[in-house]
Amino acid sequence: MDSVDLEVLKSSARWLADGHRVLLVTVVKTWGSSPRPVGAMLAVRADGHVVGSVSGGCIEDDLIDRVRQRGVEQERPQALKYGVSAQEAHRFGLPCGGTIQLVLEPLTLASGIAELCAAVEAGRLIARTLDMATGAARLEPAQATDGVLFDGTTLLTIHGPRYRMLVIGAGQLSRYLCSIAVGLDYQVTVCDPREEYTEEWNVPGTTIVRAMPDDTVMDMKLDERCAVIALTHDPKLDDLALMEALKTPAFYVGALGSRRNNAARRKRLKEFDLNDEELARLHGPAGIYIGSRTPPEIALSILAELTAAKNGVSLPELLRVEGAKAVREMAGNAVGCGAL
CATH class of the missing domain: 3.40.50.720 (NAD(P)-binding Rossmann-like Domain)
Known part of the structure; x- marks a missing residue:
């Protein structure tokens, strides 16, 4: 895990501990060209504060605007695509008509983010499995060194220390x-x-x-x-x-x-x-x-x-x-x- 994504998790854990609502956004799939790779993360606080990135900036702006207008209103994770049409690709700054799929996850203290940060900083390699239907997350020791798997029902992400x-x-x-x-x-x-x-x-x-x-x-x-x-x-x-x-x-x-x-x-x-x-x-x-x-x-x-x-x-x-x-x-x- 690079320091940018670790900072996203650490900021999320800190915001949650301070009583803020937080939306964690993860890139789970891309088609064509994409400014950020699969696994990139963004955290948006309910007041619009943000850390991390999932694109060149336009998608972040759209997500921030959504949160500022509605707050972190969703109770369960959801998948969202940007850039399906050429018009959207141009609007959101996706090169070559690229498409990006995101998972938007409303975090709670039960999401295990603080525990995940502690494990990564201790040098452990961790697999986090998110149940899209319930929002429950499970942390387990990982075998692979990298990877993101999303099948519509679960999201598996691998987190570990810096290279x-x-x-x-x-x-x-x-x-x-x-x-x-x-x-x-x-x-x-x-x-x-x-x-x-x-x-x-x-x-x-x-x-x-x-x-x-x-x-x-x-x-x-x-x-x-x-x-x-x-x-x-x-x-x-x-x-x-x-x-x-x-x-x-x-x-x-x-x-x-x-x-x-x-x-x-x-x-x-x-x-x-x-x-x-x-x-x-x-x-x-x-x-x-x-x-x-x-x-x-x-x-x-x-x-x-x-x-x-x-x-x-x-x-x-x-x-x-x-x-x-x-x-x-x-x-x-x-x-x-x-x-x-």
């Missing part, structure tokens, strides 16, 4: 990568036992640790909502992190380096008793091929690949650094041979 990122190395590239990662709402930890690097580290929103990388990986207890990126170019540091991270459920484990260094790294890691399946999880050289040369461009390349992995997008080999460079070399050799 975490462990970066090995506090060099220049790490500064750019971590700055962007903070903007992407990752909880970023930077590990580097070298004082000459950590003494100058000052990227806001990140945590710096000076322990050995393998110890840090184990201490963080990485799960499916974690990513690890090794950026030091020093095998004594990168390999220590990778050999432990590849044994965890982390959704992304990557390492910077050339194709030659990557091949040597894989050979070294195999000596640490990593099996072929674990080694296959390593993204190396990390990133997608965009011709990047500068540290900011390399950071963008790595985070693009990481984002695809987070969102379950399988990238074609031609987009990966190793595959793209191999094809470019083959093309160059073919041209050279033709010129002879």
Whole structure:
């Protein structure tokens, strides 16, 4: 769960505790283009105060106007669609005639929002099941890491802590990568036992640790909502992190380096008793091929690949650094041979 949606839940719980009526709005389905993804949330207080978003702003305005005029009058959750017609799509700012389906849920103290917030802040992954007919909500430990399921009778949403990122190395590239990662709402930890690097580290929103990388990986207890990126170019540091991270459920484990260094790294890691399946999880050289040369461009390349992995997008080999460079070399050799 990103910090925006957690803030929606925390504000809802606070408003309820203060005696306000609150309407919780959740995006449950989209067709075509949509400004906000499935699972995005908005809370509207009876006096029109609002936190979160479900669109580019026009749908929020309509919901706020509805609440201001009528209050939170409904007693049970209801589903609502916006943008069914081209006219509505234009009115509500939905691009390309998109359609969005929302669930509007009037909250009470029995909705379990305060308990849900406490569980998420404690680092637990929670499934919340809402009965559309009664408005009753049930909280249970979740198995999946993300997801929204809506069948018209129940709404299942998964809530959990923020995605975490462990970066090995506090060099220049790490500064750019971590700055962007903070903007992407990752909880970023930077590990580097070298004082000459950590003494100058000052990227806001990140945590710096000076322990050995393998110890840090184990201490963080990485799960499916974690990513690890090794950026030091020093095998004594990168390999220590990778050999432990590849044994965890982390959704992304990557390492910077050339194709030659990557091949040597894989050979070294195999000596640490990593099996072929674990080694296959390593993204190396990390990133997608965009011709990047500068540290900011390399950071963008790595985070693009990481984002695809987070969102379950399988990238074609031609987009990966190793595959793209191999094809470019083959093309160059073919041209050279033709010129002879």
